[in-house]
Amino acid sequence: MKVSQLFTKTTKEVPRDEVSLNAQLLIRAGYINKLAPGVYSYLPMGLRVIQKIEKIVREEMNGIGGQEILMPALIPDANWKKTGRWEDLDVLFRVAGADRKHYGLGATHEEVLSPLVRQYVNSYKDLPLYIYQIQTKFRNELRAKAGLLRGREFIMKDLYSFHTDEDDLEKYYKKSQTAYMNVFKRVGLGQQTVLTFASGGTFSKYSHEFQTVTKFGEDTIFTCRKCSIAVNKEILSEIRNQCPECGNLKLNEDRAIEVGNIFKLGTKYSSPFGLNYVDKNGAEKPVIMGCYGLGISRLMGAVVETLHDANGIVWPKSLAPFQVYLIDLTKKQKAVKLAQSLIKNGIDVLVDDRVDASPGVKFSDADLLGFPYRAVISNKTGNKIEVKNRQTGKTQLKTEKQLIELAP
Amino acid sequence: MKVSQLFTKTTKEVPRDEVSLNAQLLIRAGYINKLAPGVYSYLPMGLRVIQKIEKIVREEMNGIGGQEILMPALIPDANWKKTGRWEDLDVLFRVAGADRKHYGLGATHEEVLSPLVRQYVNSYKDLPLYIYQIQTKFRNELRAKAGLLRGREFIMKDLYSFHTDEDDLEKYYKKSQTAYMNVFKRVGLGQQTVLTFASGGTFSKYSHEFQTVTKFGEDTIFTCRKCSIAVNKEILSEIRNQCPECGNLKLNEDRAIEVGNIFKLGTKYSSPFGLNYVDKNGAEKPVIMGCYGLGISRLMGAVVETLHDANGIVWPKSLAPFQVYLIDLTKKQKAVKLAQSLIKNGIDVLVDDRVDASPGVKFSDADLLGFPYRAVISNKTGNKIEVKNRQTGKTQLKTEKQLIELAP
Numbered sequence: 001m002k003v004s005q006l007f008t009k010t011t012k013e014v015p016r017d018e019v020s021l022n023a024q025l026l027i028r029a030g031y032i033n034k035l036a037p038g039v040y041s042y043l044p045m046g047l048r049v050i051q052k053i054e055k056i057v058r059e060e061m062n063g064i065g066g067q068e069i070l071m072p073a074l075i076p077d078a079n080w081k082k083t084g085r086w087e088d089l090d091v092l093f094r095v096a097g098a099d100r101k102h103y104g105l106g107a108t109h110e111e112v113l114s115p116l117v118r119q120y121v122n123s124y125k126d127l128p129l130y131i132y133q134i135q136t137k138f139r140n141e142l143r144a145k146a147g148l149l150r151g152r153e154f155i156m157k158d159l160y161s162f163h164t165d166e167d168d169l170e171k172y173y174k175k176s177q178t179a180y181m182n183v184f185k186r187v188g189l190g191q192q193t194v195l196t197f198a199s200g201g202t203f204s205k206y207s208h209e210f211q212t213v214t215k216f217g218e219d220t221i222f223t224c225r226k227c228s229i230a231v232n233k234e235i236l237s238e239i240r241n242q243c244p245e246c247g248n249l250k251l252n253e254d255r256a257i258e259v260g261n262i263f264k265l266g267t268k269y270s271s272p273f274g275l276n277y278v279d280k281n282g283a284e285k286p287v288i289m290g291c292y293g294l295g296i297s298r299l300m301g302a303v304v305e306t307l308h309d310a311n312g313i314v315w316p317k318s319l320a321p322f323q324v325y326l327i328d329l330t331k332k333q334k335a336v337k338l339a340q341s342l343i344k345n346g347i348d349v350l351v352d353d354r355v356d357a358s359p360g361v362k363f364s365d366a367d368l369l370g371f372p373y374r375a376v377i378s379n380k381t382g383n384k385i386e387v388k389n390r391q392t393g394k395t396q397l398k399t400e401k402q403l404i405e406l407a408p
Numbered sequence: 409m410k411v412s413q414l415f416t417k418t419t420k421e422v423p424r425d426e427v428s429l430n431a432q433l434l435i436r437a438g439y440i441n442k443l444a445p446g447v448y449s450y451l452p453m454g455l456r457v458i459q460k461i462e463k464i465v466r467e468e469m470n471g472i473g474g475q476e477i478l479m480p481a482l483i484p485d486a487n488w489k490k491t492g493r494w495e496d497l498d499v500l501f502r503v504a505g506a507d508r509k510h511y512g513l514g515a516t517h518e519e520v521l522s523p524l525v526r527q528y529v530n531s532y533k534d535l536p537l538y539i540y541q542i543q544t545k546f547r548n549e550l551r552a553k554a555g556l557l558r559g560r561e562f563i564m565k566d567l568y569s570f571h572t573d574e575d576d577l578e579k580y581y582k583k584s585q586t587a588y589m590n591v592f593k594r595v596g597l598g599q600q601t602v603l604t605f606a607s608g609g610t611f612s613k614y615s616h617e618f619q620t621v622t623k624f625g626e627d628t629i630f631t632c633r634k635c636s637i638a639v640n641k642e643i644l645s646e647i648r649n650q651c652p653e654c655g656n657l658k659l660n661e662d663r664a665i666e667v668g669n670i671f672k673l674g675t676k677y678s679s680p681f682g683l684n685y686v687d688k689n690g691a692e693k694p695v696i697m698g699c700y701g702l703g704i705s706r707l708m709g710a711v712v713e714t715l716h717d718a719n720g721i722v723w724p725k726s727l728a729p730f731q732v733y734l735i736d737l738t739k740k741q742k743a744v745k746l747a748q749s750l751i752k753n754g755i756d757v758l759v760d761d762r763v764d765a766s767p768g769v770k771f772s773d774a775d776l777l778g779f780p781y782r783a784v785i786s787n788k789t790g791n792k793i794e795v796k797n798r799q800t801g802k803t804q805l806k807t808e809k810q811l812i813e814l815a816p
Contacts, residue, residue: 007475007528007537033524035480035487036509041524042478050478067415070450070458072443072561073481073544079443095503095513097560098550101444105503116441116449120415129415136481136544142506152505153480 001322002353006030008043010365021216022301023147025313029368031321038144038152045369046300048321050155053296054134056186056318057157060179064172066132066159071112073138077102079111082272091139105138110269110291113160118275121287124164127277128172132159134296146218148301149257155296162270163288164277169264176292180210180260183294187303188316193259196221196230197244203266206235206244211256214306219258222251230254257302265289313370314391322350323407325366329359329378338377338385341400347407366390373407409730410761414438416451418773429624430709431555433721437776439729446552446560453777454708456729458563461704462542464594464726465565468587472580474540474567479520481546485510487519490680499547513546518677518699521568526683529695532572535685536580540567542704554626556709557665563704570678571696572685577672584700588618588668591702595711596724601667604629604638605652611674614643614652619664622714627666630659638662665710673697721778722799730758731815733774737767737786746785746793749808755815757783774798781815 008030015034018024023040026032031046042050058068074095080086086094086104093105106112113131121127137156144152159176163169177195184193189212196209211221211230223230224243231239231251242249267286270276275287300319307314317323324342326349328335335351342349350371352362366374367390374388384397387406398406416438423442426432431448434440439454450458466476482503488494494502494512501513514520521539529535545564552560567584571577585603592601597620604617619629619638631638632651639647639659650657675694678684683695708727715722725731732750734757736743743759750757758779760770774782775798782796792805795814806814 005475007525007534007539009528011527030528033527035520035524036482036484036511037507039480039482039484041480041520044475044477047476047478067413067452068455069452070455072447072449074444074447074546074561076444076447090506093503093505095501097501098498098548099445099552103444112443112449116443117415119419119441120417120438126415131415138482140506144507153482 001349002351004353006044008045010368017145018147019145020147020149020301021308022149022304025304025308025368026148026301029313029370032148036152038141038150040148040151040297045321049300049315049319050296052319052321053187053299054155054157057134057183057294057296060183060186061130061132061157061159063182064175064179065130067130068133069131070133070135071106071109071116073106073136074103075106075109075112077104079115080104083111083269085111091141093138093140106135107137107139108291108293109133109135109158110160110265110289114269114273114275114289117162117287118273121162121275121277123278124280127162127164127287128168129162130159130172131162132157132292146301148297149218149305151297154298157294157296159292161290161292162275163290164279164285166266166288169288169290173262173264173290176262176290177208180262180292180294184210184212184259186318187299188307188318189259189303192306194221194223194228194230194256196232196256197235197239198232198261199235199238200264201268203268204264207261207263209258210260212259212302212306213254213256214302215255216305217255217257219256221254221256223254224248224251230256257298257305259299259302260292260294262292263290265291308370311364312368315370315372317372320371322348322371323373324349324403325369325371325374326351327359327362327366327374327376328353329376334377338375338400342404342407345404347404373403375403409757410759412761414452416453418776425553426555427553428555428557428709429716430557430712433712433716433776434556434709437721437778440556444560446549446558448556448559448705453729457708457723457727458704460727460729461595461707462563462565465542465591465702465704468591468594469540469565469567471590472583472587473538475538476541477539478541478543479514479517479524481514481544482511483514483517483520485512487523488512491519491677493519499549501546501548514543515545515547516699516701517541517543517566518568518673518697522677522681522683522697525570525695526681529570529683529685531686532688535570535572535695536576537570538567538580539570540565540700554709556705557626557713559705562706564706565702565704567700569698569700570683571698572687572693574674574696577696577698581670581672581698584670584698585616588670588700588702592618592620592667594726595707596715596726597667597711600714602629602631602636602638602664604640604664605643605647606640606669607643607646608672609676611676612672615669615671617666618668620667620710620714621662621664622710623663624713625663625665627664629662629664631662632656632659638664665706665713667707667710668700668702670700671698673699716778719772720776723778723780725780728779730756730779732757732781732783732811733777733779734759735767735770735774735782735784736761737784742785746783746808750812750815753812755812781811783811
């Protein structure tokens, strides 16, 4: 693709009320556009990043038996009233319909999926089940200043599991932790992301968050360096400042961003909807549930908050909308040929074909956009290409073949 | 995939208020689930159909230069007020936020995209532009009885084009008609779908609908068999019952479903947002716009309304969630081996591995689900496979190799 074909442009201006670093960088680079606080459009390159995150998450959820569906956002008040959340859930947008019915815009989907699954589950033979969706969620936040980290509208993956008993839930709950860590590794946050104990609600001692340690995180966590786990602020006094795994009293205070959370729900949402199953002995029992959330757009924000420098974003290869930013300081034809050769080898390349932009502008746009490699063809480099690694900042002369080997 | 792994089941029961044929068949087969009138969940096989439609639409929109983005559903009242639609647009769901702001849930996106594009367009050199999204839309309908044909929440592709002048718009408008007809051909509605003249609004004489002729369609159109075009009821008297292309007075009355519509918007949405460009002579002019809608979920409903028989759905190959429904009346191992061989050859197959279902139940489920081929392995057929073509109803004995050649 060519820069001249993209309708977005980089800019130095960001909306005055935009204080978050992730949104500032993403807006400046033309990945997203702000419509209102907590409400963004994903522009062509931003949508490519979102789609890459979605693909990784899908693969990992399918890998632990997930079946993908798509539920609606308009959820009748009757469903919310069954669980008491019509009154209790602060962040619910409440909408009146022309049919004189009322809807809550989906902030979470237990109230849709529990009665849905009830229509298909009768016996223990129908369980376990793992069902997920990637869908747009709404939260009626009082304030939304954290860019993609706290949206009023955002893209989320939510998986729900259904079991005959708590042991089976426990096994799947552990399995999901591995799948979550796989996601964070694959999007470049593996080293910074830590399993974090949080309060568990009625049905279990703990729930778990996945927290990415980063300077400007809005959460505070306390990390045990021995176990590579952490606890959140909420439960610190409850566990008497001890690591819940090894008893270690030396916990490090870190700033972090929550990038996922998993919960054992027990029968909290199956009971109100009569979601039962008949066991081997013919007895009717409530289904045991778990839920597993992961913010797709929030993860995009967390990656930017974590992987950037003074000049812009530093995308991991797995998420970059293009692998190579190609600048031709000689004649155009050379870049076109190289671009074709890269594309033939499965490497996505963006060619900066602007004639009215200086080399300096092109170089700084390449840094801001943050693709893994910047490739420059100039008269000085002869048959070789000057390749800059965005992450290390190192520049080396490479042949076309070497660049192809580097980039995929 | 195996039937035992799917959490959905076929059923004879449909919600009592569900009068539409498309929803009845899709619910009975387990493709969708009804949450409220006009509000449905897409279950695993239904989502596969949706994703196949989306892929086809994406390819055709990319083919006419479309750049994909994703806009939000929460649109501030200020944007709607600029065009007068906060007051005028009946179908707008109006929502109050905790921040004391008001939002209209996106029923259409001119009010988002026009001010967005304004931030990136300055000169005639930045035009033309073609920008689209596939996104969930909301319409506050008084009644919603047509299943996927009239949702309160539905999936839509909307493309908007931006031009320097009306000639350029006209050229693209024609091009879009070809791309639309390609979509309808590829989803199996090519022969039934006809370009239909409708009223044009302020900026042009006509707009155009794409109408699929089918017995239970909710619209009435008048088709000129000579030109293979039609006019809708609205403009029949205006055009004095004459074909607008050839003047033919013999127009056939047909029932039809609207599956797409395209509009010349002129400056209706660019002017209120100050979306201007500077022309070659340095003069500032308003951008000329067009819009191009296509309901993804509606198209799924239209396919079912059009392509079915008394026993169930008859999916075209391009949309079927699986190509082959495989039933083994002998030992299981044979089906597993055949399934592996089909999958290796890129053919999606669903194996009915249920042990508690009779052959009769399996046969009728195969018909209801409507994949292109039903394959039966039995003791009677020896080394061959009994293959039934869902569309023609013909049954033939085939070798594995012949089945593989048939199905892709």
